[in-house]
Amino acid sequence: MSYVFIVNKTKGTNLGNADVADSFFSRFKGLMMVKNLERGLILKLPSDRSRRASGIHMFFMRIPLDVVFADSAMKVVDTVALDPWTTYTPVAPARYVIELEKGKLAESNTQIGDELDFTCESA
Numbered sequence: 001m002s003y004v005f006i007v008n009k010t011k012g013t014n015l016g017n018a019d020v021a022d023s024f025f026s027r028f029k030g031l032m033m034v035k036n037l038e039r040g041l042i043l044k045l046p047s048d049r050s051r052r053a054s055g056i057h058m059f060f061m062r063i064p065l066d067v068v069f070a071d072s073a074m075k076v077v078d079t080v081a082l083d084p085w086t087t088y089t090p091v092a093p094a095r096y097v098i099e100l101e102k103g104k105l106a107e108s109n110t111q112i113g114d115e116l117d118f119t120c121e122s123a
Contacts (some may be wrong), residue, residue: 004118013108055089064102069094
């Protein structure tokens, strides 16, 4: 599996590493049942998706997460902190959904409008 290192180019801060979920099953499974978050997860949505991301759920999650929604230009269009067993629908169209350890949004000062960069690594 491949993963990426995520940088907030606007703020010059790091959001950390994330596995890339680019298949139906990997997007569906997400981080369900994970007890300890070693790396975040980038849910790469299909490129032909013209409407906004349909939302995410935190069912069967054991840990809270910070979530970043980014468009095809890797510009942050929405952010949210979620607890287990909640749902959320983003306010703007998104190409990427990035699930991170809770506290990463504040630590990196990531906000709507910031530009991200993904550097590919190998596992």
